[in-house]
Amino acid sequence: MTILVDPKKYSLQTIRYAAYALSGDNHVLLASQKGRIAVSFSGKAGGVPAGLKKLFLRELEDEKFRERLFAENSELHYWMIKRAINYVPAESKPKEEFGLTPEQEKELEQLIAQVESEIKLGKDDPKGITKTWEQKYGKKARR
Amino acid sequence: MARKPAVKKAETPEFRFRRLDGGFLVTNDFGGHAFLSNSDFSRYSAGRLAPGGKVYDALAAGGFVKDRLNFDNLSGNWRARNESVFHGTGLHIFVLTLRCNHKCAYCQSSVAGEKAKNLDMSLPVAKKSVDLAFQSPRNAITIEFQGGEPLANWDVLRGTIKYARLREKKTGKKLTLALVSNFSLMDEAKASFLLENEVSICTSLDGPEALHNANRTYAGGNSHKQTAKWLKYFNARHDSQYGLKYRIFKPSALLTVSRRSLGRGKEVVDEYIGRGLEEIFLRPLAPIGYAKKHWDSIGYTPEEFLKFYKEALRYILLKNKAGVKIREKFAVMLLSKILKSRDSGYLDMRCPCGASVGQLAYNYNGDVYTCDEARMVGWGGDDIFKAGTVNDKYEDIISSPVTKTVCASSNLESQPLCHRCAYKPYCGVCPVVNYEAQRSIWGQMPANYRCRLLTGLFDFLFGLLKDAKSRAILESWVDAGASR
Numbered sequence: 001m002t003i004l005v006d007p008k009k010y011s012l013q014t015i016r017y018a019a020y021a022l023s024g025d026n027h028v029l030l031a032s033q034k035g036r037i038a039v040s041f042s043g044k045a046g047g048v049p050a051g052l053k054k055l056f057l058r059e060l061e062d063e064k065f066r067e068r069l070f071a072e073n074s075e076l077h078y079w080m081i082k083r084a085i086n087y088v089p090a091e092s093k094p095k096e097e098f099g100l101t102p103e104q105e106k107e108l109e110q111l112i113a114q115v116e117s118e119i120k121l122g123k124d125d126p127k128g129i130t131k132t133w134e135q136k137y138g139k140k141a142r143r
Numbered sequence: 144m145a146r147k148p149a150v151k152k153a154e155t156p157e158f159r160f161r162r163l164d165g166g167f168l169v170t171n172d173f174g175g176h177a178f179l180s181n182s183d184f185s186r187y188s189a190g191r192l193a194p195g196g197k198v199y200d201a202l203a204a205g206g207f208v209k210d211r212l213n214f215d216n217l218s219g220n221w222r223a224r225n226e227s228v229f230h231g232t233g234l235h236i237f238v239l240t241l242r243c244n245h246k247c248a249y250c251q252s253s254v255a256g257e258k259a260k261n262l263d264m265s266l267p268v269a270k271k272s273v274d275l276a277f278q279s280p281r282n283a284i285t286i287e288f289q290g291g292e293p294l295a296n297w298d299v300l301r302g303t304i305k306y307a308r309l310r311e312k313k314t315g316k317k318l319t320l321a322l323v324s325n326f327s328l329m330d331e332a333k334a335s336f337l338l339e340n341e342v343s344i345c346t347s348l349d350g351p352e353a354l355h356n357a358n359r360t361y362a363g364g365n366s367h368k369q370t371a372k373w374l375k376y377f378n379a380r381h382d383s384q385y386g387l388k389y390r391i392f393k394p395s396a397l398l399t400v401s402r403r404s405l406g407r408g409k410e411v412v413d414e415y416i417g418r419g420l421e422e423i424f425l426r427p428l429a430p431i432g433y434a435k436k437h438w439d440s441i442g443y444t445p446e447e448f449l450k451f452y453k454e455a456l457r458y459i460l461l462k463n464k465a466g467v468k469i470r471e472k473f474a475v476m477l478l479s480k481i482l483k484s485r486d487s488g489y490l491d492m493r494c495p496c497g498a499s500v501g502q503l504a505y506n507y508n509g510d511v512y513t514c515d516e517a518r519m520v521g522w523g524g525d526d527i528f529k530a531g532t533v534n535d536k537y538e539d540i541i542s543s544p545v546t547k548t549v550c551a552s553s554n555l556e557s558q559p560l561c562h563r564c565a566y567k568p569y570c571g572v573c574p575v576v577n578y579e580a581q582r583s584i585w586g587q588m589p590a591n592y593r594c595r596l597l598t599g600l601f602d603f604l605f606g607l608l609k610d611a612k613s614r615a616i617l618e619s620w621v622d623a624g625a626s627r
Contacts, residue, residue: 020560023587025589066563076156076157077157080217084225
């Protein structure tokens with residue numbers, strides 16, 4: 001069985017791949033014939049399987065679509081593969097185990113303020129350690 | 144630094160498709176798959192599928208919509224599925240002897256008789272093999288002892304185990320040891336030594352007694368009886384290991400489906416369940432070695448195998464529904480990639496295949512082959528797949544012309560049919576099987592036995608995934624695999 005295919009409608013690559021896909025049960029010969037591509041099938045078990053022409057025409061359409069799909073996407077596809085080859089999963093950040101809630105934060109600020117005011121009042125500093133020299137003894141006398 | 148190319152007209156990124164069960168299956172290299180009706184496929188492939196619908200969202204989640212690509216997720220999926228190619232050889236198969244006391248109908252190992260001479264690995268060769276295996280940059284390596292019957296070379300097996308464990312301590316690598324044995328030469332002392340050294344045990348079990356013994360002829364008596372006895376022993380040791388200082392792995396078994404198995408899937412599954420096994424591997428014959436010579440009497444067509452497989456798998460699913468814990472390993476390995484974008488460790492289904500980069504086979508005489516099947520071809524007198532010897536350095540073997548050629552020929556990007564196949568993201572070709580079956584390492588996929596078998600298998604599994612109940616069981620198998 002020979003099917004003539006218009007190379008203006010299907011590229012040579014498309015014709016070749018479509019023919020190859022059906023080469024399991026058939027011997028396939030491709031030849032140029034008056035500006036067309038003659039695709040000749042002969043069944044390996046003798047004869048030609050029923051429905052082969054319909055199958056081949058469907059393969060041609062599928063291959064044409066694949067060819068367009070690969071051509072339009074090859075740049076993006078290989079960029080994604082390169083990205084995957086170099087991909088290193090982002091390390092998950094360790095959780096902050098000692099983080100404070102807003103309430104705890106507020107409570108802590110209050111405690112700090114309380115301690116600072118107590119220091120100012122000298123409640124917790126009977127020996128005046130936190131006071132400067134001038135605060136404790138006044139200005140130095142001139143010699 | 145490479146910049147992301149600008150998005151062009153088409154809204155669909157690269158994908159693959161296949162007509163399946165009256166609709167379309169679409170897949171991509173980044174772990175996505177989706178089932179589409181004919182009308183949805185027409186709209187989608189023409190870039191006219193309306194955003195926002197259920198189908199659109201499912202496609203977007205799978206990486207099938209160009210302006211909704213999640214590059215981190217997709218890159219991570221691709222990387223996880225191909226992780227094995229970045230770390231060096233993990234599996235090292237030591238053929239300790241070619242002698243065996245069985246004469247199995249399908250034996251791929253190309254064995255010799257029990258009393259044959261000069262077919263045992265010597266301890267110096269075994270040590271060099273261990274040293275070579277530890278040169279792999281991989282942090283975790285597995286040494287699998289095979290044959291012939293490895294127990295027939297017991298002293299060398301014992302010495303190699305001790306030496307390998309010492310090397311493990313010295314290098315800090317994680318070492319897994321495994322033994323494939325027919326158990327005919329097993330005794331209590333050997334078994335205890337193996338378990339104390341954390342060697343996992345695997346045997347062959349082809350089904351009920353009559354079927355097993357018909358496939359696996361044993362000069363010393365009843366092969367099935369020996370297998371059953373020691374499976375029981377190792378199962379019992381596994382179940383009573385509490386308090387021991389070493390781990391005892393659950394024993395496993397391999398099934399080789401021969402012509403005799405056809406039509407007996409349920410019996411085979413029942414045999415496995417009855418022996419306390421939780422996994423069964425419905426493994427087809429490979430047309431290489433001894434099996435190739437006797438293909439007419441033991442082989443079958445891909446369609447015959449698929450009929451057997453479907454019957455057995457449906458029966459396993461029924462058993463699961465009834466609460467029996469058993470899963471089929473071939474399905475698990477393929478589904479790991481399909482459902483989880485995870486490498487299953489099945490070296491024949493990698494791209495490139497596992498030859499050299501995933502496994503090395505060390506023959507009894509110190510020759511090193513790209514895989515065990517390649518070693519069998521070598522035994523037949525054709526050393527086309529010999530990558531070196533134990534005297535070579537790992538880096539020389541991994542960069543040898545043989546390794547490079549096998550990698551190139553098993554790269555699906557360069558296989559004209561595979562590159563366009565919807566199952567490409569999950570599949571792999573075997574240059575050794577191609578060479579044996581079609582006299583070309585590249586093979587010719589449209590007429591390839593293995594391709595027809597695997598295509599049928601994928602069709603069947605994807606069909607099952609469309610059924611919610613079956614899918615739930617299959618997903619549980621893969622999830623269970625992650626924790627084992």
